[in-house]
Amino acid sequence: MKISCFIIDDEPLALGLLENYVSKTPFLKLTGKFSSAISAVSAVQEAPPDLLFLDIQMAELNGMEFARLVPERSRVIFTTAFQQYALDSYKVNALDYLLKPFGYSDFLVAANKALQWFQLNTKVLADSVQPSKDYIFVKADYRLVQIELSKIQYVEGLKDYLKIYLEGETKPIISHITMKNMEEMLPENLFLRVHRSFIVQKHHIKVVEHNRIVFGKTYIPVSDSYKIVFQEFLEKQTLL
Secondary structure (H helix, E strand, C coil), X not given: CCEEEEEECCCHHHHHHHHHHHHCCCCEEEEEEECCHHHXXXXXXXXXXXXXXXXXXXCCCCHHHHHCCCCCCCEEEEEECXXXXXXXXXXXXXXXXXXXXXXXXXXXXXXXXXXXXXXXXXXXHHXXXXXXXXXXXXXXXXXXXXXXXXXXXXXXXXXXXXXXXXCXXXXXXXXXXXXXXXXXXXXXXXXXXXXXXXXXXXXXXXXXXXXEEEECCEXXXXXXXXXXXXXXXXXXXXXX
């Protein structure tokens, strides 16, 4: 992943050194360079970076004060010649503290700490938005029934209920839920809507004949509304 970053320091030599260090680090992308905290105020609000390398001792607005204006999603690595600020730095979204003068090896350790933090944060967020699951529960005959996703061949929607056809089962499970609700429950990477009345599992599609999916003696039509999506799926899976 690429981490966008600002560098903010009122010493030209320090600013140039930071710019050089960032350019040498493959996972960092410099999106802002400022010689004072005041000049960075509007930029950090309009286009907040993932990470800021921020000096503390600066005129008008020091780094510690500026860090309190940084949006919650951004993180800070302080760069300063004054060790007494180390404890306070961890109160304002700071991931690390670099004591001047520091070399590239120290900079890289701090940058890698930031990379690990963002990778972990991204994974946690992804897991919370799209939790992995291998089964669902549906209401059938006034009971909640657990169904393994891998066994679902296709779902047929009728007027007031739907039928869930499972691999190895002779009779479908009948549930009084809508096709819309069922479609929302099923993961997109496994299932495909091919008709107003049918959802099929991609892995169970074995035969396609004249724009129909064949499940034994059952022929499931692919309607015009879903034909383009279905053709795209087939093209990705077909060797010509």
